[in-house]
Amino acid sequence: MPQSKYFKFSIWILLILIILLVASKLTFILAPIGVVLTSLAAPLIIAVLFYYLLRPLVRGLCRLRIPKVVAIVIIYLIVLSLLAALIFWLGPQLYNQVLSLINSMPHLIKQLGQQLNDFQNSKLFVRMHLNDISYTDFTNRFSKNFTQMTTSIGNNILSIIQSITGTVLIAVTVPFILFYLLKDGEKMARGMIKFIPEEHREKGMEILRDMDQALSGYIQGQMIVLLFDFVFIFIWYTVIHLNYSLVLALVILFTNVIPFIGSFIATIPAVIVAFIQDPVLAIYVIVGVIVVQQIEGNVISPLVMGRKLDLHPLTIICILLVAGNLAGIIGMLLAIPVYAVCKVIVTRIYQLFQLRRHG
Secondary structure, eight states: OTTSHHHHHHHHHHHHHHHHHHHHHOHHHHHHHHHHHHHHHHHHHHHHHHHHHHHHHHHHHHHTTOOHHHHHHHHHHHHHHHHHHHHHHHHHHHHHHHHHHHHHHHHHHHHHHHHHHHHHTSHHHHHTTOOOOOOHHHHHHHHHHHHHHHHHHHHOHHHHHHHHHHHHHHHHHHHHHHHHHHHHHHHHHHHHHTTSOGGGHHHHHHHHHHHHHHHHHHHHHHHHHHHHHHHHHHHHHHHTTOTTHHHHHHHHHHHTTSTTTHHHHHHHHHHHHHHHHOHHHHHHHHHHHHHHHHHIIIIIHHHHHTTSSOOOHHHHHHHHHHHHHHHHHHHHHHHHHHHHHHHHHHHHHHHHHHHHHHO
8 A cells, every 4th residue: 555656646745735734834934035035036037038038149149259248248238229229219109109198098088988879879779779878977987087096196106116116126137137147047057957866967957958948939939929919010000090009009019928818908908099089990900900810820929939838728718817816917927938847847757757667
């Protein structure tokens, strides 16, 4: 009985439960550790993201016999130049659109209610007896609540200053963390392997390489997909003369990092703005987003990301729901790459056990 695999599995489960129980009683020790981890999480995650994006460029320059430190400095200068160019090119337009959108929000909400009422009084809705609902009261309340919310935000100056300070601190620390990751990333991996017994170091290196390839492929491919979506959606919104086209395109850029459902979330504000501007324009927005998503899903994503994760859409939804309930938006952003790493580890460990069993 003690030698059976079910007995050993039960012992492992029991040990994990005991560890979790003990950990739950040691909050006075774990609380400071949690504060440290949450403080370091944001700059580390951002630095790792840029590490995988910039590492191929560093390696390319190193192949030209440029010292690694010099290569990193060159790439930093190029990235800063591109950011400055984007700020000077799109910054004023973005600032004007955001300011205009905030100032016009109460009026836009009232316009939305009027559009919905006019649309509801059309012949189609009258024939279907769907014209007995009034949207005016709802939109007036929403407009009033939005005004109160903006006033409340203006009063909470201290919280805003704290948020800005935290953002500035992250912006300052990320380049330093990124520099050392780009400079000594490979050395860190080799240093981690030294803690593994010598007979398992080769398998440990294989697991680290697989994890690295999974994260690298996902992050680099996801960035290409995001840029594709942003550029073509922005072009489409500009062509159809949609108001606040740059702001709405940026919404897609940021929400599409959430796989599968991000594009649906980003389309909602664009459709609302288009419907207020002209109900027919909302149809153009939907058609354009569907076309871009079809090209991305069937051409761009398979081309740049391959089928490495091989995830069914239902699996993605389940992972995102669990991650969202556990850690909110941050959890949803990290869910798929964390799943990719866990999948590599579990697969490799399973293969190792299979080899031992048949060996």
